[in-house]
Amino acid sequence: MQIELNILDQIRQDWKTAPRGYKSKIVAKWSETLGYSYNSLYGLLNAGRKRKKGERKIGCIEDYVRIVFQIKKKVPEQHGEISTDQAVRIAIENNIIPANMINKISTINRIGRELALNKKIRRVSRFQASYPNELHHVDASSSKFFYIARELAGGDCLLKLHAGKKGYKNKPVPTRLRPWVYGLVDDHSGYYVGRYIAAYGETAIDNLNFLAWAWSKNDAKPFFGLPEKLKGDLGPMMRGKDAQDFFKRLGVEVDPSEPENKEAHGKIERPWRTIWQRFEKTFFAQTDWKKFEVTVSEFNRQFFIYQEEYNSMSHRFEKNITRYQAWKRINFRGGAVAMPERALTTVAKRIERTIGADGCFSFNGQQYEVKGLHNAKVFIYMGVFDDRLVVEDKESGRKYEVEKFTPNPVGTFTSREETPHQKAVKAGETLQLENTLYTTPKDQGNVTHFPARIKETRDIKDPLDVDTYPSLNEAMQDFISISGELPKGKDSKDLKKLIIKNGLNRSFVRNLAFEVQAENERRELYG
Numbered sequence: 001m002q003i004e005l006n007i008l009d010q011i012r013q014d015w016k017t018a019p020r021g022y023k024s025k026i027v028a029k030w031s032e033t034l035g036y037s038y039n040s041l042y043g044l045l046n047a048g049r050k051r052k053k054g055e056r057k058i059g060c061i062e063d064y065v066r067i068v069f070q071i072k073k074k075v076p077e078q079h080g081e082i083s084t085d086q087a088v089r090i091a092i093e094n095n096i097i098p099a100n101m102i103n104k105i106s107t108i109n110r111i112g113r114e115l116a117l118n119k120k121i122r123r124v125s126r127f128q129a130s131y132p133n134e135l136h137h138v139d140a141s142s143s144k145f146f147y148i149a150r151e152l153a154g155g156d157c158l159l160k161l162h163a164g165k166k167g168y169k170n171k172p173v174p175t176r177l178r179p180w181v182y183g184l185v186d187d188h189s190g191y192y193v194g195r196y197i198a199a200y201g202e203t204a205i206d207n208l209n210f211l212a213w214a215w216s217k218n219d220a221k222p223f224f225g226l227p228e229k230l231k232g233d234l235g236p237m238m239r240g241k242d243a244q245d246f247f248k249r250l251g252v253e254v255d256p257s258e259p260e261n262k263e264a265h266g267k268i269e270r271p272w273r274t275i276w277q278r279f280e281k282t283f284f285a286q287t288d289w290k291k292f293e294v295t296v297s298e299f300n301r302q303f304f305i306y307q308e309e310y311n312s313m314s315h316r317f318e319k320n321i322t323r324y325q326a327w328k329r330i331n332f333r334g335g336a337v338a339m340p341e342r343a344l345t346t347v348a349k350r351i352e353r354t355i356g357a358d359g360c361f362s363f364n365g366q367q368y369e370v371k372g373l374h375n376a377k378v379f380i381y382m383g384v385f386d387d388r389l390v391v392e393d394k395e396s397g398r399k400y401e402v403e404k405f406t407p408n409p410v411g412t413f414t415s416r417e418e419t420p421h422q423k424a425v426k427a428g429e430t431l432q433l434e435n436t437l438y439t440t441p442k443d444q445g446n447v448t449h450f451p452a453r454i455k456e457t458r459d460i461k462d463p464l465d466v467d468t469y470p471s472l473n474e475a476m477q478d479f480i481s482i483s484g485e486l487p488k489g490k491d492s493k494d495l496k497k498l499i500i501k502n503g504l505n506r507s508f509v510r511n512l513a514f515e516v517q518a519e520n521e522r523r524e525l526y527g
Helices: 005-017 023-032 038-045 063-072 083-094 097-102 103-114 204-214 240-252 260-286 295-309 323-333 420-429 474-485 489-501 504-525
Strands: 135-142 148-150 157-161 178-186 192-199 230-233 254-257 293-295 346-356 359-364 365-369 374-383 387-393 399-404
Touching: 005 023, 005 038, 023 038, 063 083, 063 103, 083 097, 083 103, 097 103, 135 192, 135 204, 135 260, 148 178, 148 474, 157 254, 178 204, 178 260, 192 204, 192 260, 192 295, 204 240, 240 254, 240 346, 260 295, 293 295, 295 323, 346 359, 474 489, 489 504
Parallel strands: 135 230, 230 254
Antiparallel strands: 135 178, 148 157, 157 293, 178 192, 346 374, 359 365, 365 399, 374 387, 387 399
C-alpha cells in the first residue's frame, strides 16, 4: 500500500503539533485508520532524531579513533591487524587516549568505518597502451604441473606430469633442471607469446634470449618488433647492468614494477599464469596421465598452436575484433620496428682491469694483448652470447681490440711506436735553457706588512716525556705511598684536580707528598 504525499504531509503536521507524550498516539491513530503498519508509518515520517553530519558527541573522538587504528595496523600487512579492543588498551596504557575509551569499542569501530580506516582493496585504474608495441610486459614462472624427468641427447628434455601438493611446485624433481615458461604480452592488443625452456632458475640470459626470440620474426608466430617501453618485475634481468645497457642501445625504455606491488605488474602476471596453466591442465585428460611423457620441443609446438587460438579470441575491450587484429594495427603506424640481426651478440659484461707495461692482461686464465695501449686502467667488455673481448681506456674512453698474447721467440724484439710522452722526453733533451725563476726576490713595492698576532700557544703532550705519570691513578698511588696519607672525600677530589692541573708531573707529586709527610711528622712531635 502506498500513502499519497498530501496525506503523509497531513500526518507529519499532526505529529509535529501534538503535545509531548501524544505523538505516538497520533501515529497509532493514523495507522489504524489507514490500515498501515505503525512502524512503517513512523519510518515514512523520518521522525527519528538526526545528528548533523560530522558532529560527534565525544570531543576529539575522531583523533582517538585514528590513533587506535594506527596501532591496529602496526602489524605487517600480510599478518592482519591487532584487534580493536587490544589496540584501545595499548593506547590507554600509553596515555595517548582517555581511559573511558575502553567502553567505546563499538563506537570506535563504527567511526573507523566512517573514516574509511578499515582495510579495503583500493580501486584499480585500468589502462591500455594507445597503439601496438608501445608497451610490452614480460614475466617468467616455473611450471606448476610438469617436471623434467631426464635430459635427452641433442639438448632436449623429457617432461612428465605430477599432481604435486598444495603450495608446492615441481615435485618430484629428479634433476636440478626445471621447466620454465617465459611470456610476453603487448599492452594495446593483449597479444600473448611464450615458450618453455629447461633451466636451473630464472636468469637474465634466459630472459634476454626469450625477448630476442619474441621480438624477432620467426615461423612460430606472426608477432614481432621492438617496443617503446618494457615492463617487468625486479628479477635478474631488470637488475642486471648488461641487460639495462642492451635495452638502452636498442632504444627500449625499461619501466620496472615496484617490489611487492601486484597491481603494477598484474596485467601480465595473472592473465599469463592463467594462460599457461589452462594449457597444462588439459594434459591431465590423458587416459593414464602419470605415464604421459612429452619432449620440451613437442610441448612448445603444441603451446604455439594453443597461443594462436588464444590470440584469435576477442580483444578484452573491443569485442568486435581479435587480439591479433588489434596488433595488426601496427601497419597503420608504418609497421613494426625490427630487431637488428645478431643483436644478442652485443650484450656484454663490464669488468675493470689494469693493462701492464707490456700491453697485456690476464682474464679467465688466458693472457691477452691490447694493441696500442699499455700502463692503463681499462674496462673489459665480454660478450655474453659469444667470446668477443673489447677494452675501453677509462681515461680517454677509446676502445681497443684484444688478441690472445703470443710471446716473441728468443732473440726476437718487436719495436713499438713511441708514445707522445717518449717523444716529448727526447725533444726536451735538445732544448738549451737556463733557470732564472728564483734568482731574485719579487718586488713588493711600497707595501708594509704587519706580522700576524698570536692568539694562544696550544699545549701538546710529549709521548717521550719520562717525568710524567701515564695515568692519574698511578700518580695517586705514588702520592699515598710516599706521604702515608689516604685522602678522602673533598680532599681526594681537590688533590686529583691539583695533580691534573700540573700535568701529572712526577716531581710535583713527589714534592707535594714529602711536604704532607713532613707536616704530619711535625704534628706528631709538637701536637
